[in-house]
Amino acid sequence: MARHTTRSNDWGFPRWRGYGSGREAQTVRLCDRHGCEEAGNCPAPKSPNSPERWYFCQTHAGEYNRGWNYFEGLSAEEAAEREANERRDAGGFAQSKHQAWAGPGDGTRSRDEMRALDVLELEVDASMDEVKLAWRRLAKSNHPDVRPNDPEAAKRFQAIQAAYEVLRSAEDARTWKPSEA
DSSP: OOOOOOOOTTSSSSOSSOTTOOSSOOOOOBOSSTTOOSBOOEEEESSTTOSOEEEEOHHHHHHHHHTOOTTTTOOHHHHHHHHHHHHHOOGGGOOOTTTTOOOSTTTTSOHHHHHHHHHTTOOTTOOHHHHHHHHHHHHHHHOTTTSTTOHHHHHHHHHHHHHHHHHHHHHHHHHOOGGGO
16 A cells, blocks of 8 residues: 655755745636647737736747837827937936947947047957057157147147057956956
8 A cells, every 4th residue: 555645855954955846836827829738938018108918938938029109099190209318318228338239330449449440440340459550650749749839739748648548448347257356
């Protein structure tokens, strides 16, 4: 005769199974797409600015997102106004310097870095070695000791120095590793 045990594996320390892996049945929400039997764990809004959500599987969520139109139901003027208002305050999309993923241009340099490259007369994809060479060349030709009575050269020299500092600090931030702290 088989004996039915009521003892759990949860007693004592250490636990004999993972936390959250109970024996009780888990409720699984199915995909809201008709006929789909996959788990619906990807929420999608039913309409703009609505708290109601559809729950799709990953496949149908991707299908839904490809067809999503943020400006649906708005006239061209209203859509342009909404876009302008959201671009005006880009606080939620500010550059993430510690991850070095945001910025205009080729996607790796910030707007300040792009201006600094223009001051140093370099291309967008210039390496740090090219930056150093251009900085030395331009600093030597515009140095106040070389051109003592030229106020324009002094201003250019200051701009060259500032541009180099911007690019050097950005390169240091990109190559910094937590173990160096």
